[in-house]
């Protein structure tokens with residue numbers, strides 16, 4: 417099948433720019449709340465902590481490790497630019513630092529693989545010129 421569609425890219429803005437810049441350095445960085453008694457990590461990027469409402473967030477490098485909470489297997493993507501990648505697993509990963517992150521599983525993993533609860537680590541995939549995105553691989 418002919419496919420010349422380009423993948424939709426993240427809408428980078430002042431709030432999420434540090435996240436995507438870190439991806440290009442192959443580093444997973446999340447926000448962390450600086451409010452006394454909170455200190456929780458925050459993902460996706462935003463202006464206030466979703467746990468305490470504090471507005472003082474700093475960017476910190478995180479481990480890139482997590483566990484698969486759930487997943488699905490994509491045979492026919494919704495956007496034609498992803499047709500060449502299919503089939504692939506889409507994951508919900510609970511990061512060691514707490515937040516839940518949705519992403520893709522890197523590598524050739526069978527459809528019926530028992531993935532829930534499996535350990536993963538982040539890898540960075542060059543999904544477009546000038547932008548890497550975080551995927552996960554089995555640890």
Ligand SMILES: [Zn+2]
Pocket residue numbers: 449450451454455456465466467468469470
């Ligand atoms: Zn907080």
